[in-house]
Amino acid sequence: MNLSPRTRILLFIMGVFWITLDQETYSLVADLGTELITNIINQFWAEILTTILLHYA
Secondary structure (H helix, E strand, O other): OOOOHHHHHHHHHHHHHHHHHHHHHHHHHHHHHHHHHHHHHHHHHHHHHHHHHHHHO
């Protein structure tokens, strides 16, 4: 496949853009997943501690 230099540069720039976009998306999803898991764990422990405190109060 013979591509002109201008086309190769354009494809290269588009490839770099998509890689950057994918990394930002993965980073965002990882952050949201971590936050969700942390919230679930915190809620779980809050319920356990509240139950223990109310049981022995």
